[in-house]
Amino acid sequence: MHSVVCIKQVPDSAQIRVHPVTNTIMRQGVPAIINPYDLFALEEALRLKDRFGGTVTVITMGPPMAEVALRKCLSFGADDAILVSDRAFAGADTLATSYALAAAIGKIRENMPVDLIFTGKQTIDGDTAQVGPGIARRLDYQLLTYVSAIREIDHEKREILVERRAEGGVQVLKTKLPCLITMLEGTNEMRYGDMDDMFRAARHPLKQWDRLAAGIEDPNVVGLKGSPTVVGKVFAPKPRSQRAEIIETVDNDPKNLVVTLLAKVFTQHPKLEREIERLAK
């Protein structure tokens, strides 16, 4: 069993702020984390390794600083890690990203066949959930999205049986390997690696692949050049709810309170007042 887990280093969106004046996202000082959804994918791959043996390779496309995220994956128990990094990849949308990752996984396959590819269900910075399916399509792998559990793997028949969360219930699906799985959140809990893994993660010689090493000849299919998506405008949405208003009455007389409250409602909805008056007549 060889699983490849695709991860992404993302800014911790819980800590991102919008600049009060310029309305742009302030990334400075915001810690970079592993996309939380990807951790469920990694843990599921590690569990399969516990059950059936095999190898778990983690791969990411990103800047050199993503090394931290890969080492963390190694410390959880992944066997190998590959950083696909090249200036040519900058500004990639989901199409160009899935192209680069698919190419790199193609390279991995040259050394060792890949039975399963795991991704999180989506990233917290892009929220598109498109890269996983994009990779599956390019590599011509079976695709299972929003998987909540892996029930069985039949190595003889090369079949996998999973549970998939769908609207209105759980689907039980069987398909052929090789297959790409996007893992649903909350399905497992990341392990606390042992001390040996911590040492190994710190010392592991990380593989860094540039565009050519990832097997991509044409520079126009990756990065900004290979991305048809255009960002039209960035703006902070208006808050949906308004601040509650505290209405005070002269004394604590409930009658007064009702009168005050109704007056408040009627000033905002004059039609309502006329309607009630009409009904009262």
Added chain:
Amino acid sequence: MAEKFDLIVVGAGMAGNAAAYTAAKAGLKVLQIERGEYPGSKNVQGAILYADAIEKIIPDFRESAPLERHLIEQRVWVLDDDSYVGSNYRSEEFNREPYNRYTIIRAQFDRWFSEQVTKAGGLVICETTVQQLLMDGQRVVGVRTDRKNGDVFADCVILADGVNSLLAKRAGFHEELKPKDIALAVKEIHFLPQETIEARFNIGEDEGVVIEMAGKVTAGMMGTAFLYTNKESITLGIGCMLSDFKNQKITPYQLLEQMKEHPAIKPLLAGSEMKEYAAHLIPEGGYNAMPPVYGDGWMIAGDAGMFVNGIHREGSNLAMTTGQIAAQTLIDLKTAGKECSAKNLKNYRERLDQSFVMKDLKKYRHMPEVFHKNSQFFTTYPELLNRAAHTMVKVDGIDKKSKEREIRGSFVQARSLFGLLGDAFKLWRAFQAR
């Protein structure tokens, strides 16, 4: 796999990083263990970096370290409820390189410092808690972490695990900290645009201001407050002795909220957005409260050893220096082929005694006691000072001689002549002590 190292450093704050870097740089096999997600993630300081201490460890730190602003102006304020008396010292001297003091943000600085440890060849492991020291009789031979297969061995362990050194306590190296020996400080970081900060504090790009505050802002408790300018934020905080908080039943955040409402401070924060808040214990017991700092196979550095000069608000530089000296002691023992016995590690204490660290701490050893017993320094005097300034500055048709008499009278009335002389003597003696 129980691996053996020359040195295990527990903690990746200023002391731990200084020790790990120094030892790794000298070629020792170093393991550093930090419980936070990354070095700096749990570390709290004001924070001002004194260039001298880090320069002695990494001479070219200015080229790559994340520094906020170099300080060109120091303001000292003594606050009353709605006024302050203060002094400013600003000098172009501080604008000439190499700069002497910087504001920093520890989460970023410590991360950088730790990267230098890794580059020097040290092995840094995060998100791992050292639970206890492994002993062979009286001798420390390694540490037990909270991970599976988590025992690691070393010739020497440097405890740089911070103010509440649970490891040393658990091992029986020192007693539980006493509330009168610890200050509790709270701080907030407020975001403000760079231009606003520079206009508001009358400073240029990269220049910074420090405001140190004392007086009624601490509500009669022994403590001080501060406000520092960072690149795009302002840090402000306040700290008092834990025992005082306990006795006065005031919560630290109440104190900070009051401070932010002070008419001299509020305008400096206007329009800002709070980015983070933190609290930290500071060991301020001084020389007299210091635990033993070495033993068979171990040394203590930084806050864990109470290496803080509360009077001069120095801590991180003492942490770095003690960490460096501890590592240097070990390096020299290794070079000489000597073992890390208590007898040989006594050299650590001897080197500390020869350094500014112990000399300063010894000099001010009576200070904590003087301030503990004389709360008038935090209540009566600030009020008197402010009233005096007010009397002198106000133009109201009263002659200056009468005003001086009135001010003198108010001091004598509040503290009596003997009280005043006594207070002056107490302070003088505590400062002059050797």
